[in-house]
Amino acid sequence: MSSTASSHPDTAKQAAILQQAIDVFAEQGFRNADVQVIADRAGVGKGTVYRYFGNKQDLFxxxxxxxxxxxxxxxxxxxxxxxxxxxxxxxxxxxxxxxxxxxxxxxxxxxxxxxxxxxxxxxxxxxxxxxxxxxxxxxxxxxxxxxxxxxxxxxxxxxxxxxxxxxxxxxxxxxxxxxxxxxxxxxxxxxxxxxxxxxxxxxxxxxxxxxxxxx
Amino acid sequence: MSSTASSHPDTAKQAAILQQAIDVFAEQGFRNADVQVIADRAGVGKGTVYRYFGNKQDLFxxxxxxxxxxxxxxxxxxxxxxxxxxxxxxxxxxxxxxxxxxxxxxxxxxxxxxxxxxxxxxxxxxxxxxxxxxxxxxxxxxxxxxxxxxxxxxxxxxxxxxxxxxxxxxxxxxxxxxxxxxxxxxxxxxxxxxxxxxxxxxxxxxxxxxxxxxx
DNA sequence: TGGCTTGGACGGACGCGTCCGTCCGGTGCC
DNA sequence: GGCACCGGACGGACGCGTCCGTCCAAGCCA
The missing domain is CATH 1.10.357.10 (Tetracycline Repressor, domain 2)
Structure with a gap:
């Protein structure tokens, strides 16, 4: 939070989600990875992850x-x-x-x-x-x-x-x-x-x- | 099916389960593989699989x-x-x-x-x-x-x-x-x-x- | 008949994807 | 310039399907 600027609502969050997805998938494997965990670590809600990436597989x-x-x-x-x-x-x-x-x-x-x-x-x-x-x-x-x-x-x-x-x-x-x-x-x-x-x-x-x- | 003889209760069934485990794990991946499917294909009940191999991971x-x-x-x-x-x-x-x-x-x-x-x-x-x-x-x-x-x-x-x-x-x-x-x-x-x-x-x-x- | 193996029904945990209430920033009217 | 309205971005609670591991009833051999 404290994302004061929010000039580009997309890019920053998307990048954060992507980076966390890489880390969590790498740690847990695809099936074991919980999308909720990726969302938590990226500091966003799960709904936002699905908003940006459609589904778990596309995120991968x-x-x-x-x-x-x-x-x-x-x-x-x-x-x-x-x-x-x-x-x-x-x-x-x-x-x-x-x-x-x-x-x-x-x-x-x-x-x-x-x-x-x-x-x-x-x-x-x-x-x-x-x-x-x-x-x-x-x-x-x-x-x-x-x-x-x-x-x-x-x-x-x-x-x-x-x-x-x-x-x-x-x-x-x-x-x-x-x-x-x-x-x-x-x-x-x-x-x-x-x-x-x-x-x-x-x-x-x-x-x-x-x-x-x-x- | 029709395993009338059952001369060696262990070996034959165990081998069948193992072979099917190899095939199903290979096809589906570990998490995706359903133990029930392995049991079905091997012609045994799920309980038998657990009897012989303890749990899914040990089976793998x-x-x-x-x-x-x-x-x-x-x-x-x-x-x-x-x-x-x-x-x-x-x-x-x-x-x-x-x-x-x-x-x-x-x-x-x-x-x-x-x-x-x-x-x-x-x-x-x-x-x-x-x-x-x-x-x-x-x-x-x-x-x-x-x-x-x-x-x-x-x-x-x-x-x-x-x-x-x-x-x-x-x-x-x-x-x-x-x-x-x-x-x-x-x-x-x-x-x-x-x-x-x-x-x-x-x-x-x-x-x-x-x-x-x-x- | 008694003991032991078998198999599948079942409970419960888990996690995906949805859906709805909230919040925030922008816009138009006063 | 201030205030009320509005649209959409957001988050998280929840429903539903899936599948693990257990447990008990039925069958088979001695």
Whole structure:
């Protein structure tokens, strides 16, 4: 209360509800989450929540879209200043873990999206997802052109990269051999870039970015 | 219905309930799943379900443990006849995707475990998980000894591999660039073994297992 | 016939979404 | 400039449907 100004009745309350929805859904899961609790924490009545978001499910979609946008923004901001495609990919991975380390609730929303709704997201999400794929595909293609990246199947590689990032983040709640998610993520992305196999041609003489992860 | 014999009152009914629990939980999610439906599908009364499994949550744990065991069995069966550590890892990955392609309900149980309970599994699960890690660590170590695998950080590599497998399986419900999960998984595991970076020393002349994924 | 398993009817808790009374800011009339 | 009217934003009480876990009556085997 004491919202003296009330210049825009909508925006402030809507944002408050959305943020609380992210937190409560993340804490409780979709079915367990009580809309009344979201309303209480946002400092509004339950009726107001339904006024702004229609129903519980639409509220969840709104929360999920918000999370997607925040994550994408963070990743793009991290990759843009980098020139090398290979390093762009590494930067994206680091940004990804940074984001979820800093916003664990956002990770849980992604998990719930997959678990509750089998990823059957409405169109806005799909558009964001497709845009993500396409921008990464462009990075991969340029990397291949520049000779930094092997001529791999770009789409499959992106799905693989996505799976790697996603999977490790998901597993963050389990015991990751006593490492933080970001730490494991850094090792994993190095593996993705370089592979685990010894090169059949040469003995392990190609230490180059191994220096920074020296155990 | 018509379970005239009832030779073993326990085992048969218990197994039926467990199987139906896996299916119904996978279809509906934990909170959405109605114990009555599980009982009906298993051909028993709800009271019998509670007699055997105590409560809904314990029933879910039992289902999750069953899934874990089935999956682990399948993977070990696939890796044992293989000699080369590197190929053992590849075989394990293939077996992983095979299993979840053939048993999608089992994948959903894993997703639910993570989503509903943050992976806060009871001890039996943890033991299985630890055993899995240890057996793979042994494979990695032998691979490194034999010179097939770069001297990577074994624990981190395993988490990375697990994340890769897990993540791609999870994403199977999204549009994987019009591929099946198994197909994408095969490409991804190749990437894990070899990396995407061109080797700084030699030009891309090392096609060796690229022949089988020729686009 | 007696003990034990089974199954489904039932009570009660819980939470979604609605609906109605309230309150506040803006507008027109005096 | 002050006052009364009005519309709509707001909040929370409530109704209703859903589903967990229990309990007791009926059946089955020894």
């Amino acid at each position: 979609w709104a929360a999920a879209l918000e999370v997607t946008q925040r994550m994408a923004d963070h990743i793009w901001a991290a990759t843009e200043p980098v020139d090398s495609p290979l390093e762009k990919i590494r930067a994206a991975a680091v940004a990804y873990y940074e984001f979820f380390d800093a916003n664990p609730a956002c990770l849980e929303i992604c998990v719930l999206d997959r678990a509750e709704f089998r990823g059957s997201v409405p169109e806005p999400h799909q558009e964001y997802h497709d845009a993500l794929i396409e921008r990464f595909a462009a990075i991969f293609r340029e990397g291949i052109q520049r000779g930094e990246i092997r001529p791999v199947d770009v789409n499959a590689a992106i799905v693989g990269l996505g799976g790697l990032l996603y999977g490790i983040a998901f597993q963050g709640c389990y015991d990751l051999a006593h490492r933080t998610t970001a730490e494991v993520g850094r090792v994993a992305i190095d593996t993705f870039l370089q592979g685990i196999r010894t090169n059949p041609a040469e003995p392990p003489t190609d230490r180059k970015e191994q220096k920074e992860q020296a155990e | 744990w039992a289902a999750a443990l069953e899934v874990t065991q089935r999956m682990a069995d399948h993977i070990w069966a696939a890796t044992e006849p293989v000699d080369s550590p590197l190929e053992k890892i590849r075989a394990a990955a293939v077996a992983y995707y095979e299993f979840f392609d053939a048993n999608p309900a089992c994948l959903e149980i894993c997703v639910l475990d993570r989503a509903e309970f943050r992976g806060s599994v009871p001890e039996p699960h943890q033991e299985y998980h630890d055993a899995l890690i240890e057996r793979f660590a042994a494979i990695f170590r032998e691979g490194i000894q034999r010179g097939e695998i770069r001297p990577v950080d074994v624990n981190a590599a395993i988490v990375g591999l697990g994340g890769l497998l897990y993540g791609i399986a999870f994403q199977g419900c999204y549009d994987l660039a019009h591929r099946t999960t198994a197909e994408v998984g095969r490409v991804a595991i190749d990437t894990f073994l070899q990396g995407i970076r061109t080797n700084p020393a030699e030009p891309p002349t090392d096609r060796k297992e690229q022949k089988e994924q020729a686009e």
